[in-house]
Amino acid sequence: MSEKFSPPAAQLPTDKELVLKVIPMPADTNGNGDIFGGWVMAQVDLAxxxxxxxxxxxxxxxxxxxxxxxxxxxxxxxxxSFYAAVTRIGNTSVTVEVEVFAERFATQGQFVKVTEARLTYVAIDAQGRPRPVPKPAAPLAG
Structure with missing residues (x-):
């Protein structure tokens, strides 16, 4: 008798911000019928x-x-559900961690972590050259 593997339900992160929610459609599948990894990567890049x-x-x-x-x-x-947090701000770049959780169609309200990633973005000028990331304004004295 074979049992279908079901990963344990995951807790959603409290230290990251929900930045995107999306539902993959049949046109996004690979040859196995699962969602194509490249589609997931594109969504992670957006998030x-x-x-x-x-x-x-x-x-x-x-x-x-x-x-x-x-x-x-x-x-x-x-x-x-895509959750993100900034982990580093450099002179011209910002690094982000993204975690992706799936709420399965048949088990609403339960989440499974499906993907995690770390990406770096660089600030660019009108010519596409790196430029400094603006420094935050100093807090008001009070």
Whole structure:
């Protein structure tokens, strides 16, 4: 008798911000019927860019995918939640960690961590050259 593997339910992160929710569709599948990894990577890149945009305040480009781990397959109809946190702000770049959780169609309210990644974005000028990340304004004295 074979039992289907079901990973334990995951807790959603409290130290990251929800930056994107999306539902993959049948057109996003690979030859095995799961969601194509490249589609997931594109969504992670979009989600990962949300927080750096607040710091960079202008054009930016993905300069590195430092780490990308597929932990579980993503299925058609999953509700994917993308959580992100800035881990480093450099002179011209911002590094972000992204965690992706799937809420399976058949088990609403339970989440499975399907992907985690670390990406670096670089601030660029109108010519596409790196430029400094603006420094935050000093807090008001009070």
């Amino acid at each position: 990962g860019s949300v927080l750096p945009a607040r710091h960079i305040q202008g054009r930016m480009a993905t300069v590195a995918v430092n780490e990308f781990i597929f932990k579980q397959p993503v299925r058609v109809g999953d509700i994917l």
